[in-house]
Amino acid sequence: MQPRLLCAFLVLASLVRAQAPAPAAANMDAGRKLFQAHCISCHGPNGEGARGPTLAQANLPRASTDAALTRIIRSGIQGTEMPAHRLQPHEMTALTGFVRSLGQLAPEKVPGDPVKGAELYRTKGACAQCHTLRGQGNMIGPDLTEIGRKRSAAFLRRALSEPNAEVPQSFNAYRAEVNMPLNFLFVRAKSKDGREVAGVRINEDTFSIQLRDLTGKLHSFFKNELTELHKDWGQSPMPVYAAVFSAEEMTDVVAFLASLRGVESR
Ligand code: HEC
Ligand code: HEC
The missing domain is CATH 2.30.30.100 (SH3 type barrels.)
Known part of the structure; x- marks a missing residue:
């Protein structure tokens, strides 16, 4: 492109952009408000995750398209804690836009060594005494086969160090x-x-x-x-693992749990 043409193009582009932001920003604001009202209790204020998985990642495994994201928000995920939400179409557009914007944040890196964590799960932690993993183990506690895509790493750490903190009361x-x-x-x-x-x-x-x-x-x-x-009510038979594992071991076990994303996971 000729420099002068390029210049004219840039001026034009910036004019277009100067006009566009109003509705887009308003929409983003509406999306943020809806997210705060309906989602942060489980997905965290910045979508970093908690009781629900992190939404601050570029590719949401089950919501890779906007249609899939809309479907999940509207219908929830059957058999999980992800609830259905009734929203107006314009609210849905604003909310999905906001959720997508979270995906531009850098994803949280889970520190620790999942291989060592897996070993601790089998040995020192004796977790299979109460938990099932890919069909192996007991059923005193929840199945952990997909726990890494249900919960954030911070939530998993808390589940281990304070088992009584987040015991679901009404299921x-x-x-x-x-x-x-x-x-x-x-x-x-x-x-x-x-x-x-x-x-x-x-x-x-x-x-x-x-x-x-x-x-x-x-x-x-x-x-x-x-x-x-x-x-x-509200008490877990699960041992307080903060007293069992060293800080490093705890980090490895959390890394292992965060890596558990179901049987078909790569
Ligand atoms: C009561 C807790 C709770 C609330 C409130 C909640 N979620 Fe969820 N959400 C979850 C849980 C738990 C999962 C994971 C379900 C599973 O796989 O077991 C989930 C999964 C998801 C997924 C799928 C992510 C993936 O793996 O691809 C999306 C997208 C999502 N939620 C978006 C939202 C949005 C947007 C809102 C607000 C309108 C919301 N959620 C409100 C608990 C919640
Ligand atoms: C004596 C039985 C017992 C042992 C041993 C045990 N757990 Fe648990 N665990 C439970 C029960 C019951 C729950 C559900 C109640 C709660 O949230 O504490 C649970 C909950 C959890 C959760 C939260 C699940 C969710 O859906 O939020 C995680 C993660 C977990 N356990 C991991 C482990 C790991 C890893 C080990 C070994 C290091 C372990 N548990 C050892 C009984 C046990």
């Missing part, structure tokens, strides 16, 4: 779908014949309760057989 919405103890309510029962059992509640109705103890064994009681039944 009714999706307990119906999966026959796993997704609410992880820890129960202690004492029967009239002197048996004492502690474990995770699997099922309960008016007359009976079933639980799984820490060895994986199932127990069923009629409530009229019990002298005591304690429900430890």
